[in-house]
Amino acid sequence: MVKDKEAPENPNLKNNKMFIGIVWNCVPELKLLLSALLFFCSLITLFQFFPSHFSFSVQDLRHCASLPPPPVEIQHRQIKQEDVILQGGVIKRNFNTYGTAAYNFVLMSAYRGGLNTFAVIGLSSKPLHVFAKPTYVCEWAPHNGTGNITVPGVKILPDWGYGRVYTVVVVNCTFPSPVGHDRSGGRLFIHASTSGGGDANFNLTDTIEALEEAPESLNPVQFTSPPKYDYLYCGSSLYGNLSPQRIREWIAYHVKMFGEKSHFVIHDAGGVHPDVMAVLRPWIEKGYVTVQDIREEERFDGYYHNQFLIVNDCLHRYRFMAKWMFFFDVDEFIFVPKKSTLKTVMDSLSEYTQFTIEQRTISNKLCYLDDHPGKIYRKWGIEKLVYRDTVRGIRRDRKYAVQPRNVFATGVHMSENTVGKTTHKTEGKIMYYHYHGTISERREPCRQFVNTTEMKVGGTPYMVDMTMREVAGAVKRFEMRMIGSALLTTRQ
Template identity: 40%
Template sequence: MKSSTGKILERIPASGTCFSVVAVLVILNCLLLGFQISSNAGRYESTWWLASAPPMACTNASFALDEKLNMSSIDLSKGEVRSFRAHGVASRLIIEVGSYRNGPRTFSSVVMTSKLLNELHDITHECEWVTSDSKALRVKAMAIKPDWNMGRLYGTMVLVCNFPRDVGTDAEGGQMILTAGYSDSYRIPERFVALTEMRGEYSASHFQQPYSYDLAFCGSPLYGNISPQRVREWIAYHAWFFGNRTLFMFHDAGGIHDDVYRVLKPWIDLGRVQVQNLRQAEVYEGYYHHQFTILNDCLMRSQTLASWTFFFDIDEYLYIPEAHSPRAILNLLAEQARNNVTQILFKNIKISDALCEKSNKTTTEAQSMAKQSRKWAFEKLVYADCNYGWEPVESRKYALQPQLVWATGVHYSEHLKQGHYITMDPTVLRSYHYHNTLNGRWETCKDFPQHPNGGPNSVNVTNCTTDHAMLSFAPAVKSYELATIGEQPFLL
């Protein structure tokens, strides 16, 4: 052993000025096994690499294998041990998104995780609450996979930690630690601090009504060249529709460009809108800009913010016939809560993205186009129920009591803790879907059918009917916007 160690030492570059005292001790200890251990990640390289390494290579160990190997599982006695040096980007087992306390003994972590690694290994997840005096309580995590069949590299996982007793409620603080273990003996389990609570941070009032807001809105990630005018119309309408005690949470996957942010800024300043910048997540390949991941993260954030959270897109408009009443939606939700309803589903009515009515019978198409160009989308797009051939599941969105669900999806939640769900009668609550009007900065009106019921036309839709329900709210919404944030520019 001494002779082999001596040969190894002879192959270390002569220039040793870049080593700190601590680094030298670590390397000498590792050389006794014939390996160099990376100081920052527990990674390993066989010693033949040292002979060709440039003298300054010791200042940066980031090129080492990105694996935390368990050296005790490697048999060093049978043949030369080779190293395998990785380059480029590989799959990550867990990408942290957010961790939240859901109550006195329950926590949830929203992560992105490699589907392939989960298929190749029987990954186990463990939760550990460690107090300030280092006492630990461990439980197995419940793993929920809401988008596992969507065919992307990374999927969404909600890890629920439900401890058998209250933890951290004594004002002493602590840490919630997650561990993800592999099925083989070579990889060291991934262990990381998911959440830290400082002394006195816990308060039972965070999980009880009244919350800071009556309602919350969770929107899917926004991407592409979004029309700021359409965003302006949507936020003005729903700020009026939901009332002043509503928080809108938007997620930027590249779609909130300067003009869109300019539209949202007055509402941000009022504390009515929050924007989350998640453009970094685009480097990880997931379903639809990580739609499921972001909605679940937003769900967890809303649990301590509002009694009900709405999930729909910003080309969809909620409608209640009595919406002129400031408490119409709140009264409806309060009634459902009394009936032990945890989730409500509401139907989407499809609106043509191109058909507009002419102003009158004598107006030419060019004149009508000019007059319509300054109208808001829900004023001029009035042709509904056109045949787009969409599946029934795509024609609904939902709202739920966030404290009463484990995880959620895009069109509904399958993971209720308690209560039940109902589908709302469209005459009581429904949504209008202005499909294809958001991602593009162009005039929506493209055709003006002569007959109110439309018929075959340039955008190849049939069986349309006119629906002027939304049109009746336009004056009230515009007046509300003007009174709340002042005059706004028309930015198509």
């Protein structure tokens, strides 16, 4: 069969097919082009609604595209909150914060340690000290304008890692020569630098006015004159619903033991409620007790590192006012054997800057029943809690005393920043009876009455120790002689 002859092609149809093919193959590009046109049209429409003073230039684009400026040292200043005296003579302590988040530095206090040296006490971010190397610069600015002096500050971290978010910092500022000794007055600044904390390329410096000394206020004699007190007690922070009766026993006992030239600094973190204050007030009026309100410390984490903060503040605040300074708690009673006195013991330890005190642990549940139960409940805690834990070969906490003029910073159980010797060989000379848990609740401490001299409870051996019971009568008579019958109706 013969093929039919092919029909001639239409050139217009060929061009249409070519155009359709190009369009079909370029669909993504066309979509992008149409989207761009739609965006620019929308932008032009939007610009019609901007105010007439709005301008936009190429220079603005260059500014947006430029690199960020190099890191600079930033300084912050704020007005320092001063301590105030509340009704009844209570000293309300104010904390001053610097920095953000976990603060670079939280200033509590600053004190002179001599004509050319100062101590600044506060808290600082613990991660900052773990992961960076923050530095401190001390600056003395005299009021007479003779010229500022700066020296590197030496930081001391006395809390041995107890803190979590914060750690206690004592900054020692020692100048090469006396400053302000002409009594012209001046101000002490601390420049606290993060030195790469969090960002190695960024350094934040906070300038802190740590102390201001008014003209004519410096008394250089205080650094060399005999101290006002023989013994000064620096108390730990008091929390919770404390027993007024236990506080009553503790303060009467220790005022009697420490004598007329003694003073007790009590730090109220919420535990000095009205009933406890009623117990302390007669002794405040007699000049034996000072109460400081430090409840603001609840803003900062941890119990133990706040204890370090408080004892360091107390150390430097009163270091020239006391020959010896004691650090222990209000459920602990210092005792010396009958054949000695506190003075003879302290005189025998005078060659040491610091000594530690052994613990005797008393059961907080077992009470000695040698009388009618109704009379037992009216006895003081130190009369009926007489069963001593006699477990051997274990390490018990020790408390301590220091000669404060030779101490740079201190801890809760001892100091590692002293000038001079420390001794732990005080067994038989001085000890303390620990009534753990008997002060933190307002109820009768006796849970079980027994009248045997030795026994075991839960595998722990106990024996009767009448030492504190035997002195209770003398303490009661001393209280009556000193403050009368004002506290006879004190409840648990």
